[in-house]
Amino acid sequence: MALDLYSKVEDLFLDKEAADILWNHFIMLLKELNVKRVLDIGCGGGDFCLLAKNEGFDIKGVDLSKAQVQKALKKGCDCKAVDICELKETFETAVAVFDVINYLCENELKNFFACVEKVVERYFIFDINTLYAMEDLAIGTLKAESEDKFSVLYSEFENNKLITEITLFEKKDDKCFVKKQNKIIQYYHSVERIEKSTKMRLKEIIPISLYGSSEAEKLILVFEK
Numbered sequence: 001m002a003l004d005l006y007s008k009v010e011d012l013f014l015d016k017e018a019a020d021i022l023w024n025h026f027i028m029l030l031k032e033l034n035v036k037r038v039l040d041i042g043c044g045g046g047d048f049c050l051l052a053k054n055e056g057f058d059i060k061g062v063d064l065s066k067a068q069v070q071k072a073l074k075k076g077c078d079c080k081a082v083d084i085c086e087l088k089e090t091f092e093t094a095v096a097v098f099d100v101i102n103y104l105c106e107n108e109l110k111n112f113f114a115c116v117e118k119v120v121e122r123y124f125i126f127d128i129n130t131l132y133a134m135e136d137l138a139i140g141t142l143k144a145e146s147e148d149k150f151s152v153l154y155s156e157f158e159n160n161k162l163i164t165e166i167t168l169f170e171k172k173d174d175k176c177f178v179k180k181q182n183k184i185i186q187y188y189h190s191v192e193r194i195e196k197s198t199k200m201r202l203k204e205i206i207p208i209s210l211y212g213s214s215e216a217e218k219l220i221l222v223f224e225k
């Protein structure tokens with residue numbers, strides 16, 4: 001699964017300072033909205049989930065990638081590898097932090113939001129990337145390595161799709177590196193398209209710059225049921 005390969009290289013490429021800016025925006029919003037019980041959709045490696053737990057929120061996570069959920073469980077995040085549409089529990093608020101919604105293609109949006117509407121009592125808060133971030137910032141090649149990994153990401157943007165080819169060489173023993181390769185696709189969605197995909201009401205749009213651009217790279221959208 002491509003998301004599991006992404007999980008293996010995420011730590012090599014994650015800009016922790018930028019992520020912290022975004023995660024703290026979400027914490028601030030949750031506090032402002034005075035919510036306590038939160039579902040973290042696409043909890044990934046569990047960093048946001050843990051931050052929110054330490055800030056006093058009652059938070060649970062779900063992610064489609066088993067590899068991500070294993071990392072999050074090790075960090076102490078209460079989470080499971082399950083599709084949001086299979087959840088029976090309801091939560092005061094759901095969040096989807098750092099690119100989760102980008103992974104849904106246009107045809108998947110309506111069904112995803114219908115499932116979110118079933119589990120959410122009050123708010124759904126998530127970020128989407130701006131066209132500028134996808135078209136201008138995300139494209140090109142990135143390389144990173146650690147003692148036991150060497151990875152390259154190559155990204156192209158065309159027809160509202162950001163296609164990233166992940167290549168990973170992972171050390172298996174002293175002499176051997178095993179090569180793995182897969183593609184992840186992220187989709188640009190306008191606010192209008194998102195609004196048309198849900199019965200929830202758009203309450204607030206917050207433009208965010210994580211990497212110091214003068215143009216917003218992300219929008220945080222707050223939807224209310």
Ligand SMILES: C[S@@+](CC[C@H](N)C(=O)[O-])C[C@H]1O[C@@H](n2cnc3c(N)ncnc32)[C@H](O)[C@@H]1O
Pocket residue numbers: 003041042043044045046047048062063064065068083084096097098099100103104
């Ligand atoms: C860039 S990571 C962000 C992880 C985490 N939210 C954070 O802020 O660090 C995006 C995550 O979304 C997950 N994901 C993608 N599509 C999903 C979906 N439809 N439902 C649940 N998780 C999804 C991926 O497996 C990945 O772990």
